[in-house]
Amino acid sequence: MPVIQTEDLTKRFPATTALDRLTIDVEPGVVGLVGANGAGKSTLIKVLLGLSPATSGTARVFGLDVTKDGPAIRERVGYMPEHDCLPGDVSATEFVVHMARMSGLPADAARERTADTLRHVGLYEERYRPIGGYSTGMKQRVKLAQALVHDPEIVMLDEPTNGLDPVGRDEMLLLIRRIWAEFGITVLVTSHLLGELERISDHVVVVDGGQLLRSSSTSEFTRTSQFLAIEVSAETDAVADALTAAGLTVKRDGHLLELSLDDDETYDVVRDTVAAQGVGLIRLEQRRHHISEVFGEDQE
């Protein structure tokens, strides 16, 4: 049974239409919700939580209607907002204990689950210090912990990688993957980067302008959004020509060359071609397209 179901869900604000007859089904697992800023991702989450009423259409979570059964849904859901939501003057432990109690856990259970949850998100000694002094990465972990502390059946994470450096981003993504793989909690996670969501999601939903652009399992996306960036020591143009001759799609970007990444053989082709040209390979890295690049055509 789908965990989340929407049908012709529409949300209009005075100036804009944030959701435009959106119909999606979310099955258990990690579901990535991708879209540019303003595509309607946050609005969808708020409608699902019953925080903001829909203009028309229906939305169901666990088969419960969001307009009628808001409290029953919110008991079983965890929510991590996009914006800052942490008081700076209390410790992570105090804050998460309080939030656990606000989710209906008795005092003892709240303390026990807080210790467990903070350990799972990777906060150790820091958790007794005031949150005001935390790094962005630590704050994101606290925000995640308060969404998980009451052991929900689904967590909705709004842009959890926002503001994180590449390492923090990877750690956060791994953590999100674990929420489903190890904790068995369904995850609805939003991002404006398709590349990072496809790494951890079982299913990706792409929205744009409040409308469903695409909804499919992750593997279908992977090819279209990955590419290689290489940098060579000299003769960039000659290398580009040689790579094109070897059957790759090559695009020049400054002194970088961007190559389509079809499969693992691409790496071998690059290595051999560059070696044959007698120049050095300075950089070789896998990159991901920004969502707007992948769907650039659709938006025009």
Added chain:
Amino acid sequence: MSRPMPNPPSGVIHDIGYRKYDGPRLGRRQVTRALFAQSLRGAYGLGRSARAKVLPMLLLGVMCLPAFIITVIANVTSSITGELPLAYSRYAVVTQGILTIFVAAQAPASLSRDLRFKTVPLYFSRPLERSDYVLAKFAGLATALFLLLTAPLLIMYVGALLAEFPVGRETGDVLLALVGAAVFAVVFAGVGLVIASLTPRRGLGVAAIITVFALSFAAVSALQGIIRYEVGNADLAGWLGLLSPITLVDGFQSWVLDASSSAVAPPPGDAGGVVYVLVTFAVIGACWALLNLRYRKVSVS
């Protein structure tokens, strides 16, 4: 020599992994009660930083000091006077400055803080309804204020009993004063919270609350004095008392509870008394409605 044990303990710490929670989940009412308890404790700085405890505890001390002095005086002079030098029901008005500072410090700490750190959406994405949040915060601060007023009244009551004043009279008086204290607490908490709910900036909230309470009391008292003694219109002076929370509740308790008034001019006659009562309840109702309206609209973005 020790022999090796047959099964030596391995001494490995196991990561027990994720544990599901299948314990009890409390309903809305108990969650509201937990938030109430947290708000009440928070008003005295309990469960907050050491710095947050300084002001409320200091105010509690300052609040009790006059009561203690009154008690000492009453006991020393008991053979001459036969009653407390200050009536129980006047205590709240005499110490209104302290009450004002307490509300000004704690109402923003309770509401503006959640607005400033944008913690509000975390509450509303949980089973709690918005009106539960308002109820818990309102009741928390009102109870904190009531306790702040109860402590000195009890000191005075004990002092009166030690001075061997008539037990029946003192008990009746202190009970009436406690009812008045409850009304004071609810009105002060309501007005303070409405102001605090409008700004995420604590400093602004503190300043606004002090201004509203202190300025309205000073202005109303001054005007009452001028009109009553210079113009000679005691009725009009009495009506003016409706315009400040402090004189309003003072009028309420002097008419309903037959307490001694501390205002420059008490409510004019029975009609005035009825109006004072109605306005007092209207203010409480309005604060409740305004807070609920505010939190229905509060942004959850």
